[in-house]
Amino acid sequence: MVEKRPLRLGVIGCGHWGPNHLRVFSELDRSEVLACADTNESRLAQIRQRFPRVSTTADYHDLLDNEEIDAVVIATPTDTHARIAKDALIAGKHVLVEKPICRTSAEASELLTIAESAKRVLMVGHVFVFNNGIRKLKELIQSGELGQIHYLDAIRTNLGPVRGDVNALFDLGTHDITIFNYLLDSTPVEVSAMGRCISQQSIEDVCFATLRYADGTLAHIHVSWMNPRKIRSVTAIGERKMAHWDDVNPDHTLMIYNKGFEEPPYYDSFGEFHYILRNADVHLPAIRRTEPLVNQAEAFLDWVIDGTPCNADAVEGLRVANVLEAATKSIQNNGAFCDVESVSTLVCKEATLPANQVCAPNSDATALKVSRDTHKATS
Ligand SMILES: NC(=O)c1ccc[n+]([C@@H]2O[C@H](COP(=O)([O-])OP(=O)(O)OC[C@H]3O[C@@H](n4cnc5c(N)ncnc54)[C@H](O)[C@@H]3O)[C@@H](O)[C@H]2O)c1
DSSP states (O other): OOOOOOEEEEEEOOSSSHHHHHHHHHHSTTEEEEEEEOSOHHHHHHHHHHOTTSEEESOTHHHHHOTTOOEEEEOSOHHHHHHHHHHHHHTTOEEEEESSSOSSHHHHHHHHHHHHHHTOOEEEEOGGGGOHHHHHHHHHHHTTTTOSEEEEEEEEEEEOOOOSSSOHIIIIIHHHHHHHHHHHTSOOSEEEEEEEOOSSTTSOSEEEEEEEOTTSOEEEEEEESEEEEEEEEEEEEESSOEEEEETTOSSOSEEEEEEEEOOOSOOOSHHHHHHTEEEEEEEOOOOOOOOHHHHHHHHHHIIIIIOOOOSSBHHHHHHHHHHHHHHHHHHHTTTOOEEOOOHHHHHHHSOOOOGGGOOOOOOOTTTTOOOOHHHHHHO
């Protein structure tokens, strides 16, 4: 008989973002949070006050050794993702790791291999592919309403928070790379990027990146945590219509402009040229208001409990890591276009996990009965 109980989670990293995962997974019927880990005791004290039933520890290995816990969410700084996610997968846990999946494509590729060998879910917190406005925009692009996409333009700025481990492109631009890939159902072939270090040495506070896709579509990213205005926007320019998504506009999150150029029979002057602009209605599609983080958590539960994968997987995490790596090279080369390595070549290059580190396959995901015998034998 299949045991029906909520998925039991641990949250690793309880700084600014981790408590949001804690709240969301605690409120859903299909999941509960048993424990949290953070190296910072004051963060743990705040968690105990807000979530008194959740146990806390400074050492994330306590969560990995806890056989009651089926899965972990990793919301620690980017530089720690690879180590913690690897430990968690080897310990037999399903993993939802925050974006970006990790610092390098080699680390991402290794994680992917380990997750596949261990038969554990490895999902990445690409939260904007769970944003209803972005989903609607994709629907419109896929239906052909906008026509062929000529270019995309994303702006993501704010004053802070400043990161000490990764630059603005890793921190903020990751969201836009995932949005572009999702909207275009593709990955860029080359990237040009420039950035400027202002508040710290060697960490760019502002970055401008141009991604070129195989069909010629251009996608531009402007990210900065040193900017007075909070902007979260994507503009899509199609051959038929144009669309603007504005995540900080509570009323008009998505605007579809029936604007463009009409093919004129002829024109003799600039004055006549104006008449051939199509400047028609602006349509505001209704967007269902559900919290993207909740949608993301539901997708993780669908994957772990029902075996339904989602597109915020480790392969997409690796694709994004490849783009970030090419962008880093480009920044070092004064903005020169750099090729983005394709995923298929990278994944195969990595060595497979040593046999004694592979978890027993979780053949009955629905029952959430994760066999940890192999882990116990090796730990
Ligand atoms: N999806 C989103 O929209 C979104 C938003 C914000 C942050 N994030 C991501 O979430 C992650 C965390 O970001 P943040 O803003 O919460 O950072 P933060 O610095 O506020 O919090 C990180 C926490 O991790 C803890 N930590 C560090 N090393 C640890 C370890 N080895 N074991 C246990 N705890 C450890 C720190 O003490 C800190 O409390 C980053 O990857 C970031 O990119 C995602």
